[in-house]
Amino acid sequence: xxxxxxxxxxxxxxxxxxxxxxxxxxxxxxxxxLDEPVKDxxxxxxxxxxxxxxxxxxxxxxxxxxxEWDLWGPLVLCTFMAIMLQGSTDELNMMGENDGGPQxxxxxxxxxLGAVVVTLNIKLLGGNISFFQSICVxxxxxxxxAIALIICRILLAVDTQSIALFAVRFVFVVLGxxxxxxxxxxxxAESQPTGRKVLAMYxxxxxxxxxxxxxxxxxxx
Amino acid sequence: xxxxxxxxxxxxxxxxxxDSSTAEKGETHQxxxxxxxxxxxxxxxxxxxKLLDEEKRAASFxxxxxxxxxxxxxxxxxxxxxxxxxxxxPGRNYLVRQxxxxxDLYGPFWICTTLVFTTAIAGNLANYFSLAGKNYxxxxxxxxxxxxxxxxxxxxxxxxxxxxxxLWWRGSQAKFTFLEIICVYGxxxxxxxxxxxxxxIQVSWLxxxxxxxGAVLSGSVLLLTFWPTVSEDSKKIAFGVMFFIFxxxxxxxxxxxxxxxxxxxASTATPIIPFINTTAISATTLNKQSITKLDSGPAKFxxxxxxxxQKLKYNLSLPGLDSLKEAKTLDKGKGExxxxxxxxxxxxxxxxxxxxxxxxxxxxKNAAT
Numbered sequence: 001x002x003x004x005x006x007x008x009x010x011x012x013x014x015x016x017x018x019x020x021x022x023x024x025x026x027x028x029x030x031x032x033x034l035d036e037p038v039k040d041x042x043x044x045x046x047x048x049x050x051x052x053x054x055x056x057x058x059x060x061x062x063x064x065x066x067x068e069w070d071l072w073g074p075l076v077l078c079t080f081m082a083i084m085l086q087g088s089t090d091e092l093n094m095m096g097e098n099d100g101g102p103q104x105x106x107x108x109x110x111x112x113l114g115a116v117v118v119t120l121n122i123k124l125l126g127g128n129i130s131f132f133q134s135i136c137v138x139x140x141x142x143x144x145x146a147i148a149l150i151i152c153r154i155l156l157a158v159d160t161q162s163i164a165l166f167a168v169r170f171v172f173v174v175l176g177x178x179x180x181x182x183x184x185x186x187x188x189a190e191s192q193p194t195g196r197k198v199l200a201m202y203x204x205x206x207x208x209x210x211x212x213x214x215x216x217x218x219x220x221x
Numbered sequence: 222x223x224x225x226x227x228x229x230x231x232x233x234x235x236x237x238x239x240d241s242s243t244a245e246k247g248e249t250h251q252x253x254x255x256x257x258x259x260x261x262x263x264x265x266x267x268x269x270x271k272l273l274d275e276e277k278r279a280a281s282f283x284x285x286x287x288x289x290x291x292x293x294x295x296x297x298x299x300x301x302x303x304x305x306x307x308x309x310x311p312g313r314n315y316l317v318r319q320x321x322x323x324x325d326l327y328g329p330f331w332i333c334t335t336l337v338f339t340t341a342i343a344g345n346l347a348n349y350f351s352l353a354g355k356n357y358x359x360x361x362x363x364x365x366x367x368x369x370x371x372x373x374x375x376x377x378x379x380x381x382x383x384x385x386x387x388l389w390w391r392g393s394q395a396k397f398t399f400l401e402i403i404c405v406y407g408x409x410x411x412x413x414x415x416x417x418x419x420x421x422i423q424v425s426w427l428x429x430x431x432x433x434x435g436a437v438l439s440g441s442v443l444l445l446t447f448w449p450t451v452s453e454d455s456k457k458i459a460f461g462v463m464f465f466i467f468x469x470x471x472x473x474x475x476x477x478x479x480x481x482x483x484x485x486x487a488s489t490a491t492p493i494i495p496f497i498n499t500t501a502i503s504a505t506t507l508n509k510q511s512i513t514k515l516d517s518g519p520a521k522f523x524x525x526x527x528x529x530x531q532k533l534k535y536n537l538s539l540p541g542l543d544s545l546k547e548a549k550t551l552d553k554g555k556g557e558x559x560x561x562x563x564x565x566x567x568x569x570x571x572x573x574x575x576x577x578x579x580x581x582x583x584x585x586k587n588a589a590t
């Protein structure tokens with residue numbers, strides 16, 4: 001056996017470096033977000049929301065919408081669409097009747113109730129996704145339809161309405177519908193159990209179809 | 222390792238007597254006493270089954286898992302159930318074969334929701350087609366959706382409720398649960414989804430043919446499903462229940478057509494006689510005499526040279542409306558004529574005449590004078 005000799009010696013090696021305790025904020029550097037200017041806070045959230053919109057409009061394979069969900073985007077979209085889609089009731093046209101279109105509250109209810117019902121359906125079928133993540137995805141994917149609504153509104157500003165203009169509006173709304181459905185299925189499809197993917201995706205189609213119908217039949221009087 | 226005598230007490234071989242019999246078998250020890258936990262295979266499966274049952278019962282009404290059991294279907298199964306609800310097969314009972322293993326609520330719920338929206342949307346389309354092309358400011362009726370939803374979901378729940386009540390009251394042997402009946406009824410509405418889209422075509426005989434086809438096909442599936450349980454009963458009750466099922470099913474379809482898709486000219490295209498603001502009237506020609514704009518107030522004809530009995534025609538043009546035609550016969554010879562304006566409005570196929578809201582008469586000043 002080899003002889004191992006222990007020498008009792010004290011070796012002094014100067015220690016250098018930093019100690020990091022995980023979980024404890026370093027007090028020198030990052031300030032807590034309470035101290036930052038309000039503009040920074042708002043801009044950070046706005047950037048996050050805008051980032052998500054970009055992900056919806058340019059469908060990439062990313063999990064951003066699922067990992068960091070928020071409901072700002074859906075709220076903004078819903079409010080925007082409800083304002084644009086409501087029929088005029090107080091301002092009677094010459095016929096003395098109202099427009100027959102939905103009220104602001106009705107559009108709001110359709111949007112959120114529809115999103116909740118579709119999400120519940122996904123969960124009941126055994127989808128591997130949380131409630132708010134699904135609502136987040138559904139809400140953000142209405143963005144292409146909102147763009148179609150803006151285009152329709154612009155086209156409706158033309159004085160003489162004709163079949164050709166209606167056809168153009170129709171085409172844009174169909175495009176928006178297809179884009180929305182495609183984007184939302186791209187985000188949600190992986191979390192569904194196999195064999196039930198169609199069952200989970202069909203209510204999505206129905207939801208966007210109803211919103212598309214609201215858009216196409218809205219004739220600004 | 223030191224194996225000298227110093228470690229002899231620590232490590233030594235001992236003689237263990239062994240049984241020759243076990244040596245022959247090749248075992249070292251035989252177990253004779255089994256502890257309780259080591260159950261044999263029979264006990265194991267029954268234990269597992271008991272555990273599963275307890276788990277099922279444990280999913281109480283308030284947990285999410287309770288509702289998940291109603292959505293335990295695959296895409297293929299839903300497709301098969303939908304097709305089965307549309308094709309009556311006399312030999313095989315739809316409920317027993319397709320639904321019994323696991324009745325689901327997915328199919329019925331989404332079929333009803335789809336039907337609500339297709340009827341509302343197609344109803345609006347039908348309304349539009351029948352009135353487009355004429356100068357009519359079409360408005361779409363969003364509130365058809367709420368009415369359609371009430372009707373469809375009400376039918377989906379009420380009729381099974383009544384039916385299961387009848388079956389329970391008569392002590393039927395088949396023991397169809399309320400859930401299974403709801404499931405069957407939900408799927409039976411599936412055929413109306415494509416039919417409701419076709420109903421938008423405004424051809425009356427086609428619409429009613431579709432009603433008959435839809436009611437017969439899915440109604441017969443319903444009848445065949447419930448006949449075995451009901452036939453054990455007295456003839457009167459049996460036929461009564463069958464009649465009830467079929468009539469309600471047909472009534473639903475007929476109700477749809479009549480409410481959403483039937484566009485008789487009288488009911489929806491009511492001609493609108495708007496309020497006429499007399500200051501807005503500009504009569505352009507009056508017996509080939511141009512007239513200036515009318516003043517407000519009572520209208521009187523002055524100095525009109527009328528030959529015998531002439532028809533006085535006004536062209537009243539109001540912005541945004543069809544032109545209203547007015548024909549009035551005046552007597553000649555009088556310097557002042559008082560005319561009550563009567564409008565005859567033509568909208569669609571109906572003409573309606575009513576007294577003008579302009580009371581009294583209007584003075585037409587002859588430009589020549």
